[in-house]
Amino acid sequence: MAIRAPYRSLRGMSAVVALLAVGAVGCSDVSDAVDSAKDGAKKVARQRSVFSLDLGDCYNPNGKAEGEAYAVEIVPCDEAHEGQVVGEFAIDEGKEYPGDDEIAAIADERCPVEAQKYAPDTWALPKGVDLYYYTPTKESWATGDRAVSCTYTAEKSTFKGSLDTVKSLKPEQTTYLNGSNAVYEALWANQPEKDTVEDDLAGYKAQAKAVAAALDTHVKGLDGIDGTEVGKLRATLTKAAGNWKKAANAADADAFYTAYEPAFTDIDPNESVAARKELGLATTVPADEADVWAG
Template identity: 40%
Template sequence: MPPYQPWPQPPYFAPVPPPAQPPVNGLAIAALVLGILCFLPAVGLVLGLVALAQIKKRGERGKGMAVAGTAMSGLGVVLLVLSLVTGAVSDFADGFRDAARESSENGGTFSLDKGRCFDSLGDSLEGTAYDVDEVPCSGGHDGEVFATFRMTGGTYPGDSRITEVADEKCYALQDSYVMDTWAMPDDVDVYYFTPTRESWGIGDREITCFFGSTDEGGTLKGSLRRDETTLDDDQIAYLKAANVLNAAYASAPEEEYVDDDLPGHKRWAGRVSSALADEARGLRSHDWPATADKQVAALLRDIEAARKHWALAARATDADTFYVHYVAGDKLLGHEKAIAVRKALGLETTLSDEAPGGSGTETGAEV
């Protein structure tokens, strides 16, 4: 069976009441409603532009709603009607272009940087969002942004293609934000904000990847960030070495049984053997503190012994021989030595109840 990452229980963070938020601009809401309904588009356009000016002056919320309403109303204004308007046409057009340009520069109707936390204005993290409330990560919140990236192209690629790109890249980028996978709560998953067909038309190309709770009505408490900004050099060195093995374990064949794909499992064993060699080099190349030196040395001995068995599994001529060396190599990579190192380095040491028996230092593979 392919391995999977163990997820420990989240650490406790005392809730911190969020600061009072400024009110949402009423004209921004009206502009969004008119834009969605395609009703009185000229009115929606004017309300959106006025709302943007008021929000900037008063420091109110609702900028994303105002920009979205302005964009949709602007697109709905009939060219014939615009041709009959005098004087104000150029002002409206300039205002619309400015709003669209600002939206594009900010990455979309609203933009959140990596490491920022927010509350959703809706009942869930799924569906269409026009704005969010940015809040401190120290308290409870609905989402935490861990990566952003931009798509390219002039023509809207379609919902399915955008979702495919977001799904692939966001899941790949999460490990660089949470290097310590043991510190990830069980009830957290990856979500993302993507451009809509309408926002794409005004220059929105940004995809925002964020963590959110899978529990209905659930929230996150405290930041999940575990990278160079929050970890020390010793912790980073250990996690970088261990995560090489994680990636190799995660590349197991889709076929669960070795008899069904012996060549595929042998190639997998070869990748694990190479990853163990890389992990050992990474651990040896670092100058460990005295408090962790013995624990790392003990882990290295098991890694070297396990690597030999995985190498033999990679050269096995039949399934029975593969299993003999696979089981021996996997047993040598139990959680105990990794936990000892983690404790010495001040990293998370608790595994979730759903973590499998047997591990590749950080992940498990069940026979």
Template identity: 40%
Template sequence: MSIPPPPGPPQPDPAQGPSPAPDPYGPPPQGPQPYGPPPQGQQPYGQQPYGQPYGHPYGSPYQGWGQGYSPYARPKSVNGLAVASLVLGVLCCFPAVGLVLGVIALVQIKKKEQSGKALAIAGSILSSLGLALWVTALATGGFSKAWEGFKEGATEGTAFSVVKGQCFDAPGESLEGLTYDVDEVPCAGEHEGEVFGEFKMTGAGFPGDGAVSDAADEKCYPLQDAYVMDTWSLPDDVDVYYFGPTRQSWRLGDREVTCIFGNTDESGTLTGSLRADATTLDPDQIALLKSLNAMDTVLWEEPEDYPEDDLPGYRDWSRDVHDRLDEQIKALRAHAWSADADKPVAALVKDMEKARTEWAKASAAAAADDVDTFYTHYDKGYSYVDGSSTVTARKALGLATKRPSYDEDPGEGGGDSGSGELNV
């Protein structure tokens, strides 16, 4: 009888020689494994014959990742243009750029499968709204108003504004020099300055401090006569100063020169408002002061040379004085005066009529090259100016009666003009 082979893999035939070594990376042996000693010619379990490569008895210890499989999920990148579009949309500074970036971002996100679609959409919407606001502002002039507001904000802290009729104290010891701020105070009490007018200069580049001073001398004095029509009421210790633009404030668009009354004494002050114009005077006072000031204006236009050197000039000027007197006589007669002022004004008109005759004769003498005769009528024509009839008419109307002194040409300043150059 034959003996069956032991369980397990088939045994090699001894006549065929030893069997090849098992593949260490092949599949593990199939079927149950014996627990007894191995058959003759087999190596003990877990050992390999010398010269054979070492391998795991059950093949590869783990299975490698398959092709195309990722061991973990990689996050999508955020599109940078989408972020930029949102930022510009929120800031509303460059809405057109934000809108363009948002559109480009949406195209890139779709092609590159990036994230940030919501950011791009939000940025595009906000940029569109901002662009619409800009267009509306430009169409309605809102942009120019915003620019003016920006300039005002840019000068804040280095500039201040004072207005006509305002009284103030300056932080410095005087109204001359550089000033950056003032403190508004009531005009009824003591104060260092009172604003009586302002005007604006022109030009692209800063003309220099000297040009600003010359412009103030030229234009502040006519504004003074409009603010204080009763020029006799100005105290002797009052002078004209100004606040003007600096080189720095000029670059920001400042062109305003402010004309100011101040005390000639650096340590002195003013008390009470000096204003005497249509806001403080009655109709009778205004009518008289207009005529008197009109005559003062033409009298200040007298030629600079002596009559001996410029008789033709004095001839023309005398004719102008005559014509101005004729105009003001008619104006005073046409006004309906109150009972208290009627007679004093009528007496003044008579003196003006006499003076008109003298100025006509003075003009004729100058035309005839008769200097001596010219001087005779010149003196008689001037006799009515600030004469007794003028004082009486002023007193009847409640105006100042103290005659002012005319030591200097008002166009030359009547004293040192202040140079408080600052941005206002």
């Protein structure tokens, strides 16, 4: 009876094991074949189980399509690679497998938080890098697998170097990033499912309340940071917090919209570029964020 090793699920891309094969070649191609064989041998030697992935590991998934995995190629971070583990946690659930959707929902919520602990400035990420995660499958769950590995992965390219930037940040940079990240986390994590305020005024007001609270904390953190541009941003965000509070207390949809428009405009990431430059942080607004505020 064949015994199959348990897999883990990778959301967004596949890492199905595929070992490099070397075909027959002519004499003129011997050198290339030797080099290819060496590369293949190195790749095979670097294969590791996805169950052994650790925080900080740089790796290349085996495969490109969405699916399941049981091995990846671990590589030194100074070599070109497609992914790096930037967060990990265990799912605290009962004995029964909670289902694919529930597992994905947990990872969707936790991985952005864990990744920001490791690489707080998402603006500084290499181009084309997105957040993915390895999660237990029903089969691996039965063997005791509860771990989630959060990764930044470049699906169509590679990058070099570690994304572990938290240790190199200055105190004022950390304060800024923690506050800024919390604001946008409050915005997106509390996004109501309904498309219009009229269909869920209570939900949109709850979102506004969460964003206002995060802004208050962010502004308080900026109070302790010197700089002309930081001061300007502090004033803009103070005004934004006031409008988010008005939205949170709106009596009806019309009052909500009146407060929401300037509230949303004043947290446009472009408003923070000058302050980020003053703090020595990345200044290119990520494309997905730019698209949202571009309308």
